[in-house]
Amino acid sequence: AQSVTQPDIHITVSEGASLELRCNYSYGATPYLFWYVQSPGQGLQLLLKYFSGDTLVQGIKGFEAEFKRSQSSFNLRKPSVHWSDAAEYFCAVGNNAGNMLTFGGGTRLMVKP
Amino acid sequence: EAQVTQNPRYLITVTGKKLTVTCSQNMNHEYMSWYRQDPGLGLRQIYYSMNVEVTDKGDVPEGYKVSRKEKRNFPLILESPSPNQTSLYFCASQLHGASSGELFFGEGSRLTVL
Numbered sequence: 340a341q342s343v344t345q346p347d348i349h350i351t352v353s354e355g356a357s358l359e360l361r362c363n364y365s366y367g368a369t370p371y372l373f374w375y376v377q378s379p380g381q382g383l384q385l386l387l388k389y390f391s392g393d394t395l396v397q398g399i400k401g402f403e404a405e406f407k408r409s410q411s412s413f414n415l416r417k418p419s420v421h422w423s424d425a426a427e428y429f430c431a432v433g434n435n436a437g438n439m440l441t442f443g444g445g446t447r448l449m450v451k452p
Numbered sequence: 453e454a455q456v457t458q459n460p461r462y463l464i465t466v467t468g469k470k471l472t473v474t475c476s477q478n479m480n481h482e483y484m485s486w487y488r489q490d491p492g493l494g495l496r497q498i499y500y501s502m503n504v505e506v507t508d509k510g511d512v513p514e515g516y517k518v519s520r521k522e523k524r525n526f527p528l529i530l531e532s533p534s535p536n537q538t539s540l541y542f543c544a545s546q547l548h549g550a551s552s553g554e555l556f557f558g559e560g561s562r563l564t565v566l
Contacts, residue, residue: 380559381559382456383555385555436551437483439510442495
């Protein structure tokens with residue numbers, strides 16, 4: 340069975356500081372990996388995805404993530420955080436059959452002015 | 453506008469009173485899915501459907517039913533709701549499958565069972 344762990348439940352960073360959100364997955368084959376963001380009272384929006392190829396993927400809103408197979412990780416990064424980035428972030432792994440997308444528990448990001 | 457629409461957005465009900473949460477998408481997507489979101493647990497998949505008349509259990513199907521009679525609609529049925537089904541529910545759709553690309557989410561339905 341596939342699973343995702345996001346070790347950090349809450350993270351607080353200052354506006355303008357860099358950000359890294361951690362994600363570790365468990366899946367027996369090459370995974371399909373995603374990061375979604377949820378703003379308060381909203382549904383989820385896709386930030387970026389990894390299917391194959393270049394292990395550093397670029398997403399919307401200046402986010403990027405790096406797939407590291409040896410560490411089973413897919414960490415999300417942003418060089419300079421904006422106050423509007425305050426939200427909850429979810430890492431997810433999809434199976435090859437395309438029927439299951441498993442989410443991590445989420446990381447809530449707070450941004451200090 | 454491409455969207456996934458859920459109704460109701462908010463509902464308070466009592467134990468045992470059957471309810472249905474509707475979900476409709478206008479993007480001609482084959483794949484649809486229901487998730488529940490609980491604090492600290494992220495989103496957990498309840499049921500999914502790969503196409504019309506094809507449904508299957510996700511990770512937490514107990515106490516729920518679904519049907520897929522038309523491509524656009526995927527209702528979630530709670531035959532006899534219990535307090536442990538108090539949660540935030542999301543419907544989602546994708547053109548071919550959950551891993552094929554971006555999953556499009558509805559705005560969520562917050563359900564409270566007393």
